[in-house]
Amino acid sequence: MRHFPLAALAAAACLALTACMAPTSREVRPVENEPLLDMDWRLVAGPDNRHLPTQGAGSAVLRFSPSSFSMTGPCNNHRGGWTRDGDTLRLGGEGAAIASTKRGCPRELMQREADLLEAFAGPLRAEFSGTQLRLVDGDGARWTFDSQDVATSAGRERIVLVSGERKPCSGAAPAQCLQVRTEPGAPWQHYYGDIEGFSWQEGVDYVLRIREYTVANAPADGGARRWVLEEILDRSR
Known part of the structure; x- marks a missing residue:
C-alpha cells in the first residue's frame, strides 16, 4: 500500500475547522432571512x-x-x-x-x-x-x-485517511470494515458502516474532509460515530 503524500495531508489539514454545532431541527419559513442558508x-x-x-x-x-x-x-x-x-x-x-x-x-x-x-x-x-x-x-x-438532521449532538469537521483495504470486524454480525486514521503513521482503526456520500474503491487510499457527529444511544458494535463526506482531498493507488 502506498503512503499518503505528507504535503497533500498538510495542505488538507489546513482546511480542518474547529468544533462546531450540528444543525438543529427547526421549522423553515420563507420570510425575512434567506431560509436556505445554514441547513443540511x-x-x-x-x-x-x-x-x-x-x-x-x-x-x-x-x-x-x-x-x-x-x-x-x-x-x-x-x-x-x-x-x-x-x-x-x-x-x-x-x-x-x-x-x-x-x-x-x-x-x-x-x-x-x-x-x-x-x-x-x-x-x-x-x-x-x-x-x-x-x-x-x-x-x-x-x-x-x-432540513431535519439525524444527528443529535455536536459535530466537527475532520481530516481522515481511508485505506484501500477493508478488514474483518465484529459487530451485530461479522463485516468488512473501512480502515481509517486521523494522521499518518497512526494505527488503522475500524470504521463501522459507511461514510455518507462516499463511494469507497478497493485499492485506492483517500484523504477526506468529513463532518463528524456523535450518535446518541449507539449500539455497542463501535458505531458511535457518524461521518458525512465534505470533500475528497487526495486519492492514490
Whole structure:
C-alpha cells in the first residue's frame, strides 16, 4: 500500500475547522432571512415520491452559502453559484454551470444523479413546508429535501485517511470494515458502516474532509460515530 503524500495531508489539514454545532431541527419559513442558508438539506424523495436513503450510499445533501451551493451525492460532489428571486431558484449561476466530480457508481445512483442535475439545469420553484424544501422543475417533477438532521449532538469537521483495504470486524454480525486514521503513521482503526456520500474503491487510499457527529444511544458494535463526506482531498493507488 502506498503512503499518503505528507504535503497533500498538510495542505488538507489546513482546511480542518474547529468544533462546531450540528444543525438543529427547526421549522423553515420563507420570510425575512434567506431560509436556505445554514441547513443540511437531505434528499428524502424523488419525483415518484419513493422514499430515498438519507444516509450511506445513494444519499444526497444540499447546502447553501451566501455565494455558492454544494451537493454531496447521490454519487459525485457538485458545486456552483445560485440565486433566488421569490420562489424561483436557479442553481449553477449564469448558464447553470455546475462543476461535478467524475467517479462512477451503480447504475441506479448514476441515473438518480443525472435526473437531479437535469432538473437543476433550469429554473426551479422552491416550496417550503415545515422543515421541508421541495424543488419543482418546469415539468412539475418534485424533489423533496428535509432540513431535519439525524444527528443529535455536536459535530466537527475532520481530516481522515481511508485505506484501500477493508478488514474483518465484529459487530451485530461479522463485516468488512473501512480502515481509517486521523494522521499518518497512526494505527488503522475500524470504521463501522459507511461514510455518507462516499463511494469507497478497493485499492485506492483517500484523504477526506468529513463532518463528524456523535450518535446518541449507539449500539455497542463501535458505531458511535457518524461521518458525512465534505470533500475528497487526495486519492492514490
